[in-house]
Amino acid sequence: xxxxxxxxxxTYWVTWGILLGLTLLMIVLDQTPMxxxxxxxxxxxxxxxxxxxxxxxFMHLRAERLALMLMVVVGLFVTGAILFGxxxxxAFRILEMNxx
Amino acid sequence: xxxxxPIVDRxxxxxxxxxxxxKKVMMWSFIITDGLLFAGFLxxxxxxxxxxTVWPDQSTVFTLPFIAAMTFxxxxxxATMASAVWSAQHGQRAVAVRYVWLTLVGAVLFxxxxxxxxxxxxxAGATLSGNPWGDALFGAYFFVTTGFHGSxxxxxxxxxxxxxxxxxxxxxxxxxxxxxxxYWHFVDLVWVFIFTCFYLL
Numbered sequence: 001x002x003x004x005x006x007x008x009x010x011t012y013w014v015t016w017g018i019l020l021g022l023t024l025l026m027i028v029l030d031q032t033p034m035x036x037x038x039x040x041x042x043x044x045x046x047x048x049x050x051x052x053x054x055x056x057x058f059m060h061l062r063a064e065r066l067a068l069m070l071m072v073v074v075g076l077f078v079t080g081a082i083l084f085g086x087x088x089x090x091a092f093r094i095l096e097m098n099x100x
Numbered sequence: 101x102x103x104x105x106p107i108v109d110r111x112x113x114x115x116x117x118x119x120x121x122x123k124k125v126m127m128w129s130f131i132i133t134d135g136l137l138f139a140g141f142l143x144x145x146x147x148x149x150x151x152x153t154v155w156p157d158q159s160t161v162f163t164l165p166f167i168a169a170m171t172f173x174x175x176x177x178x179a180t181m182a183s184a185v186w187s188a189q190h191g192q193r194a195v196a197v198r199y200v201w202l203t204l205v206g207a208v209l210f211x212x213x214x215x216x217x218x219x220x221x222x223x224a225g226a227t228l229s230g231n232p233w234g235d236a237l238f239g240a241y242f243f244v245t246t247g248f249h250g251s252x253x254x255x256x257x258x259x260x261x262x263x264x265x266x267x268x269x270x271x272x273x274x275x276x277x278x279x280x281x282x283y284w285h286f287v288d289l290v291w292v293f294i295f296t297c298f299y300l301l
Contacts, residue, residue: 024168068120091147
């Protein structure tokens with residue numbers, strides 16, 4: 001097996017610090033009055049950054065060959081996005097029906 | 101022909117296009133399919149949440165500092181697991197074993213905290229079919245999704261226990277530590293989504 005992972009021990013613990021910092025920030029923002037839409041966007045952005053850090057650094061995805069990266073990103077995130085894209089409009093349709 | 105030649109060279113057979121061992125490719129394939137299962141749970145949750153007229157208020161249902169502590173434990177265990185992989189890759193078996201045990205402690209601690217949280221919610225009246233705070237579907241989505249994640253943590257704890265014993269006895273390979281690491285980070289990754297969607301949004 002070829003080892004592409006050339007990520008240092010220090011990088012893992014810096015990543016750990018960033019992940020904790022982001023989690024703390026999310027909790028602080030949760031207690032802060034903010035427009036709902038802005039809050040959702042900020043939370044989703046922070047969640048995406050955390051997920052990218054874990055997959056990229058801890059799971060060594062950033063050190064893997066592009067083919068493997070694409071397999072994961074396309075396979076998981078694009079398929080997931082299609083799933084969400086298909087069901088979310090229907091949820092709004094039912095909400096509208098219930099509101100009538 | 102000049103542009104397709106490298107593709108044929110790489111994917112024409114007899115080579116390793118991902119430049120990774122079969123265990124790693126299979127583990128990533130598992131992670132993708134299992135990740136989509138969780139995407140289905142979260143998609144269903146989003147669906148139910150959007151169409152519900154009264155959804156329980158998280159600040160009433162959950163104790164956020166406690167959930168933050170659970171998140172701290174899981175993220176820290178991911179860092180110790182990454183350190184275990186690094187140590188194993190650099191021939192430091194004894195250090196790797198210690199990091200694996202630390203990760204196992206994190207896994208057990210997380211499971212204990214989740215059991216406490218579930219007990220608290222069940223005592224407050226939350227079930228799969230109802231709850232005192234709002235839409236009846238809340239309990240179903242919460243218990244099924246976090247329960248499924250918890251079962252992954254439990255499996256991870258068993259894997260870590262077996263790995264730790266084998267590694268300490270010199271019966272495990274670096275690749276096995278890497279595979280256990282990939283699985284454990286995936287468990288952490290899923291929690292990032294659960295934490296945001298269930299406890300904050």
